[in-house]
Amino acid sequence: MLYYLLRRAVFIPVVLLALTLMIFSLQMMLSPVQRLAAYAPGPEFLKGGSAQIAALIEKYGLDEPFLVQYKEWLGNVLSGNLGWSETARAPVSEALLDLFPATVELVFFAFIPSLLGAIWLGTKAGVHLNKGIDHAIRIFTIIGWSFPVFVFGLMMLLIFYGTLNWFPPGRLSQWAEVVVAGDAFTRYTGVNTLDALLNGNMAVFFDAIRHLIAPVITLTYVNLASMTRVMRTSMLETLRQDYIRTARAKGLPEKVVQNKHGRSNAMLPVVTIAGMELAYMMGGVVITETIFDYHGIGRFAADAASNLDFPGVLGFALYFALVLVVINLVVDLLYPLLDPRVKLA
Secondary structure, X not given: OHHHHHHHHHHHHHXXXXXXXXXXXXXXXXXXXXXXXXXXXXXXXXXXXXXHHHHHHHHOXXXXXXXXXXXXXXXXXXXXXXXXXXXXXXXXXXXXXXXXXXXXXXXXXXXXXXXXXXXXXXXXXXXXXOOHHHHHHHHHHHHHHHOOHHHHHHHHHHHHHHXXXXXXXXXXXXXXXXXXXXXXXXXXXXXXXXXXXXXXXXXXXXXXXXXXXXXXXXXXXXXXXXXXXXXXXXXXXXXXXXXXXXXXXXXXXXXXXXXXXXXXXXXXXXXXXXXXXXXXXXXXXXXXXXXOOOOOHHHHHHHHHHOOOHHHHHHHHHHHHHHHHHHHHHHHHHHHHHOHHHHHX
């Protein structure tokens, strides 16, 4: 297992280096003046005259050959300088760190129910093939699979906020934002629900939950539908395997056959797609955060793109690449735990 871990970990720097090279190659299509914002640590560096801008271009080597520029840019990235974002009015690295807890909070409440629900529903559908519960689950997942995220999100916003006024957009109500920004409230993590509990402020906690419900339902349903379909198909294939027939022939209880021998082996494809879903969610659920005015990394990326904020978009691309590589590594490490054949190989 340790050798497998080390072998997979060795590829992380190689993959990240290749991704940074691709991202840097795309920005080379811009002029040196446009690319300067990706190096400047503050707005004052970009407001000087032509002489100052020319000096900065020379300082950062923006008129040098490709490899020289790439080395300079990579050094800036590794030191945490991703440039200045006009959208956030802050350095890009600082904006990403400030918004990261918001996205983590949303993903935490959406991903875990969707994964557990998909495993349970997919197992039920696979075990009761072509029965009433199977048909009901298939209809439920087809609807979720077919609905575009923005349509379902807008419906949730229209019904639960526009009509019922239950679950408003944003992260907190105005009064709760004043409390959170006050001196009496300590910011431990940036996650509103967790910080409210640590501060013993249940009013802020329930207000944060109230704002989370609509976007969480939207994300959960869409991801639940896709993962349930994969789990159902995998469960059907697993239950047809020879070792399942052998287990039944030995007289094992059907529940043991289905849950221990069937479901555990059927989860491999679900782990793969769940890892991809988690990566895309952690990368910032752009549409959902935009619809519900939820200020996370996805909303920042959308605003940066609409404002032609090149450093913001570039910083988001680097962040998403890192998330994708790390989660893929975690998924690879889960395979030997779920399937001994992978461990033996």
